[in-house]
Amino acid sequence: MYPLAKRPSVWLLPLFLVVALIYLFSYTEMESVRGSSQAAVAAASTTLLFSCLLSSVSSAVESSREHLSRGVLDAASRNYFERVFFRLWPSVTAGVIVQFTSAIILLLNSKVIPQLSDALILLGYVLAITAHAAFGNFLGQWFHGRFSIPLALVGSYVFLAFTGTTSFFPLHYLSGMTLNGCCMAAQNINFHAIWALIVFSALATTGFIFLAGTNRPLEKKRNSAALSSGHRATGALLILASVSTGLWLGKDLEGIPAVAMSDEQFECSNTRPQVCLNRVQLSGGDRRMLVAQSISSLTKIGFPEPQRVTASMDTDPTVEEDGVLLTAFEPSYTDEQVVYAAASSYASALANHLCDSDDFDQQFAMIQLLQEWSTGYAQEQVLGIPSVGLEQPLASLNRDQQQTWALGAYGSLARCEVPAKPGKDS
Amino acid sequence: MTSVFRTRQGLTCLFATMICGVGAGFYGQKLISIPFLGSLTMPTQMPAPVIPALLLCVILGACVTGAERRWMHASVRNIWAHSAVFVIILALLSTLLCSGVGALTNQGMVMPGALYGRDLAGLLALWVLGRLFGLFAAATVVPVGYVVFASAFARNKEASFYPWAWIMESHPQAWMGICIIATGIVAALILALRRQPLYIG
Numbered sequence: 001m002y003p004l005a006k007r008p009s010v011w012l013l014p015l016f017l018v019v020a021l022i023y024l025f026s027y028t029e030m031e032s033v034r035g036s037s038q039a040a041v042a043a044a045s046t047t048l049l050f051s052c053l054l055s056s057v058s059s060a061v062e063s064s065r066e067h068l069s070r071g072v073l074d075a076a077s078r079n080y081f082e083r084v085f086f087r088l089w090p091s092v093t094a095g096v097i098v099q100f101t102s103a104i105i106l107l108l109n110s111k112v113i114p115q116l117s118d119a120l121i122l123l124g125y126v127l128a129i130t131a132h133a134a135f136g137n138f139l140g141q142w143f144h145g146r147f148s149i150p151l152a153l154v155g156s157y158v159f160l161a162f163t164g165t166t167s168f169f170p171l172h173y174l175s176g177m178t179l180n181g182c183c184m185a186a187q188n189i190n191f192h193a194i195w196a197l198i199v200f201s202a203l204a205t206t207g208f209i210f211l212a213g214t215n216r217p218l219e220k221k222r223n224s225a226a227l228s229s230g231h232r233a234t235g236a237l238l239i240l241a242s243v244s245t246g247l248w249l250g251k252d253l254e255g256i257p258a259v260a261m262s263d264e265q266f267e268c269s270n271t272r273p274q275v276c277l278n279r280v281q282l283s284g285g286d287r288r289m290l291v292a293q294s295i296s297s298l299t300k301i302g303f304p305e306p307q308r309v310t311a312s313m314d315t316d317p318t319v320e321e322d323g324v325l326l327t328a329f330e331p332s333y334t335d336e337q338v339v340y341a342a343a344s345s346y347a348s349a350l351a352n353h354l355c356d357s358d359d360f361d362q363q364f365a366m367i368q369l370l371q372e373w374s375t376g377y378a379q380e381q382v383l384g385i386p387s388v389g390l391e392q393p394l395a396s397l398n399r400d401q402q403q404t405w406a407l408g409a410y411g412s413l414a415r416c417e418v419p420a421k422p423g424k425d426s
Numbered sequence: 427m428t429s430v431f432r433t434r435q436g437l438t439c440l441f442a443t444m445i446c447g448v449g450a451g452f453y454g455q456k457l458i459s460i461p462f463l464g465s466l467t468m469p470t471q472m473p474a475p476v477i478p479a480l481l482l483c484v485i486l487g488a489c490v491t492g493a494e495r496r497w498m499h500a501s502v503r504n505i506w507a508h509s510a511v512f513v514i515i516l517a518l519l520s521t522l523l524c525s526g527v528g529a530l531t532n533q534g535m536v537m538p539g540a541l542y543g544r545d546l547a548g549l550l551a552l553w554v555l556g557r558l559f560g561l562f563a564a565a566t567v568v569p570v571g572y573v574v575f576a577s578a579f580a581r582n583k584e585a586s587f588y589p590w591a592w593i594m595e596s597h598p599q600a601w602m603g604i605c606i607i608a609t610g611i612v613a614a615l616i617l618a619l620r621r622q623p624l625y626i627g
Binding site (some may be wrong): 019022023026049053057143145147149150151153154157161162165207388 | 458459460477480481484485487488491492517562567570572573574575577578579612
């Protein structure tokens with residue numbers, strides 16, 4: 001085996017690390033992971049592109065070197081799996097360093113202590129990186145370096161890039177990069193996605209190692225010729241098993257690997273109305289009072305008063321029937337955004353329960369106008385920010401006429417009727 | 427002629443040329459998603475012919491490099507010129523196949539062929555530049571690295587592609603791509619005249 005200083009992963013590591021960090025800082029919104037270590041670790045999946053390519057290409061270089069020198073440098077003093085281990089560990093370690101660096105940076109930005117369950121996501125990354133290293137090793141054993149090195153890059157890139165873009169969702173989770181869709185503040189990661197990645201990567205690694213060689217390196221120069229048919233069949237079956245098991249584990253997953261947090265994970269305030277937020281949403285400071293004030297500013301003028309306002313995504317209640325109003329809340333929100341999100345809850349509820357009629361466009365236009373007015377009104381009442389930019393002809397009405405129109409519009413839309421345009425009846 | 431074809435694994439290259447040309451013709455007008463920034467409001471698609479062009483570039487590059495040995499630099503035969511002609515003929519053949527298949531599948535003849543031809547020529551130009559600077563077998567990593575880098579960093583804040591990421595553009599008239607192709611032609615001429623790279627490690 002080569003000394004560490006001559007391992008390709010050692011001199012490729014700084015290059016890939018710098019590119020991965022540039023990518024991370026350019027395209028990842030650090031605010032989006034605040035308060036959730038799970039979201040932070042999952043968001044690090046974007047840099048799998050670089051860590052997996054690094055491990056794939058460096059193991060292809062190492063393996064093709066051995067392919068060329070078989071029988072000279074690598075006598076059969078070690079058994080096959082030992083040799084594979086000593087060949088692959090620097091590539092895997094380099095990939096893991098890149099991946100864990102981005103995970104640590106995101107965890108620092110989340111400003112919370114990581115949980116034990118986050119380790120499972122990290123394990124998924126390590127196994128994904130190992131699978132790419134095994135793939136590079138397989139190519140290096142079968143082909144000359146001039147084929148195997150670029151093909152390792154192309155193969156890993158195509159797999160990472162395009163599994164996540166098909167309309168067949170279970171396929172997304174085999175490469176791991178789609179994990180960055182997790183999670184909003186009211187969501188947890190769906191661990192089926194992690195298990196799909198772990199099982200697929202572990203089986204694929206074993207399959208590629210089986211396909212890459214045998215325990216008899218001196219027997220024949222051409223590795224592929226030295227493989228027995230049983231050996232090839234085992235390797236191929238393991239790769240087939242990895243794909244089918246991965247797809248089976250991810251069969252119920254959709255485009256985003258997240259599940260809504262249950263209602264039990266929300267803590268409710270003693271305000272009127274009650275406002276319920278979870279620990280992630282509260283990590284940016286307790287602003288439940290601000291949400292309550294925003295809703296109260298609208299209920300005072302006649303909007304229906306909910307018993308509870310929640311930022312849960314688990315259920316789909318209505319104010320009229322359940323007394324529950326859904327709102328959106330992220331820990332990174334400014335006060336202005338909190339009031340905006342709370343005040344637009346009424347319009348959002350209407351948009352979520354759009355009536356089945358031919359007037360979708362008109363309904364939607366009125367809902368947007370109602371949202372514009374209610375958010376502007378609440379921000380003026382709660383934060384003292386003057387409402388500007390309201391559309392004509394609503395802007396030309398006086399305050400009472402605007403309120404009358406908004407209440408009437410809300411009532412009409414809740415009854416599946418298209419309200420009159422502002423100014424027509426006011 | 428036979429020697430040029432055989433030493434460069436002509437049959438493998440011809441097979442790859444046909445497969446990639448036909449594949450690019452079938453999918454010439456399609457766009458494929460670039461996944462990494464799907465959540466951002468930026469263009470997230472690239473033309474499908476990039477992938478067959480990249481594969482053909484890797485295969486041609488590897489086969490050509492396999493036929494060249496350093497001691498051949500002093501040969502009476504101009505192996506650099508032979509390799510350049512071999513690659514140009516196969517690239518043209520592949521582009522023609524792409525246009526033909528595009529026409530047969532009602533995708534139009536000009537667009538798939540022009541796009542695939544631009545991508546293939548541009549990637550081969552990057553490979554030749556790698557050879558010019560003495561990368562030998564590792565020269566095929568240059569076009570692959572370029573595609574990976576472009577798909578990750580191609581987009582600017584104004585939701586469009588940077589000019590250097592011309593391979594992501596879905597229309598063939600990218601001036602930067604044409605410049606790269608022209609540079610590749612100059613590099614191939616330099617190699618054919620010098621019969622050795624600028625740097626030999």
